[in-house]
Amino acid sequence: MSKESLATLNTNTLIGHTDRRGRAWHYKSEFQGERPNHYPGAIPVADVRERLFNWRAAARPVAVERPATEAEATHRDAAGNPVRWVVDPRRRAIVREEDHEGTVFGVFSADYVPHQYGEWLLENVEHILDDDLSIASAGVLREGAVAWVEVSVPDALRTPEGVEFRPNLLATTTLDGTLATTYKRTVTDVVCDNTRNVALAERGPQAKFRHSRYEKLGLLSARQALEVVYTTADAFAAEVARLCxxxxxxxxxxxxxxxxxxxxxxxxxxxxxxxxxxxxxxxxxxxxxxxxxxxxxxxxxxxxxxxxxxxxxxxxxxxxxxxxxxxxxxxxxxxxxxxxxxxxxxxxxxxxxxxxxx
Incomplete structure (x- = not known):
């Protein structure tokens, strides 16, 4: 069973093209209130920004408790001894910018830069969306520590062997240090939402960006995105034919x-x-x-x-x-x-x- 509650899955994920693909397994209308998280067609960019990416991550100083004299002390420890907080300039804690008591996603070196979801996952794919490509799903899980946006074609493709699938472009990142910001191609078998490899002899293409001040966001072009999606379709169809x-x-x-x-x-x-x-x-x-x-x-x-x-x-x-x-x-x-x-x-x-x- 998912640690994410049904309420979380029905409010912190958005599922698109349900008129063609059906509902997600976790669909529960009673948890969605007046704003369903399932969309008959494409998920509007504005909804992803407003409902999921409406906050920013911030890097805050980290302080360590040190022994102190009575004059230096800022407080006392559990044993009653005088101690003081000393800021560690080499470390930063990543938190929600406006949340004063929320989750600390992680503590990292001063060079760590949080990749803002709205910029790295949404703005970088927004300009490639058209009649051929649209947002099929998006979500924020683990109390905000992980997020993704999936761009896909509205209609499933079908191989001569009868296998229906959808090629996708996945953009995802985390704020807890578990994953670099990643853009990669995936393939979903329509009947079960399995993500399959597109070539059994080699990995599919992907691009990764570390959470570093030295990494710069490079925008995908519409031509590059379409090429990723449709070359994925060709590769997967060839794989299916070979295996069948x-x-x-x-x-x-x-x-x-x-x-x-x-x-x-x-x-x-x-x-x-x-x-x-x-x-x-x-x-x-x-x-x-x-x-x-x-x-x-x-x-x-x-x-x-x-x-x-x-x-x-x-x-x-x-x-x-x-x-x-x-x-x-x-x-x-x-x-x-x-x-x-x-x-x-x-x-x-x-x-x-x-x-x-x-």
Missing amino acids: AVPVSEAQWSGFLDVWVPATDPQSGEKLTGSRKAVVDRRRSELDDLYRTDERAAPWRGTAHAVVAAVNTHEHHVRALAPGANRLQSNMRKMVNGAFEELDVRAWRTLEGVLQGS
Whole structure:
């Protein structure tokens, strides 16, 4: 279950093109008041700015509590000793500018510069929006520490093999130091909102900007944005065609599961027992069910595309998370840092090894 409450997900995220794509899984009208966060068409830039990016981050001095004489003391510590606050010039705390008691996103060196969401995520994509590209989703989570804007095409594309998808341009950043400001291309399988790698042999193009005073914001051109989106579409369609052309027998699928979810201890080579065996059996059963019966993979059963789709879908929507983990945040982090791309590549290479050995 997400740490983000349903109220937060229904007010701090905006979901576009619902007349063509449907509602998000967390949709609850009772949490949205008079202003729904779902839009039948594109999300207006003004709404993203007003509803999500209507505040700025600020860098504040950090002070350290030091021993002091009675004359120097500004207060007393928990033990009653005289102490004083001493500012550390090498550190800055990142907070909301107008929030006097809010969350401290992080403490960084004096060179750290917070990338304002309105400038880095919105202004940098605003000028590329037209009939072909529009804002499909945007959000601010983790009490303001992470934000994104996703630009996409309104209508899904369809490959000759029957796979519907949307190419996207994702702009995202954080204020807690966990991620550089990133612009990258992604692909979403329409039936399940999985973000897929566009080429199993290499990473998709992306640009990253560190939170440093030496980094400067360079605006994307409309031509560059369209090129990113539509070359992504071509690459993904080619990937789907290639994977759908690779046959996978029942024995090969079983062999893939044996390698992907091994039933033996990697150190000793002994068969797993007890709770460890139960975890492996459950995961194997979940993958097999996706491969055979789920609409996100089953229509292409018997091909490499179904294998990769089953693995990707399992990681996005099914695989158990640690207690208290946030699936929405986890998926966003993996999408941006390339973990989903690496997963697709690893699944394909594992399958290649099984096919070559059979």
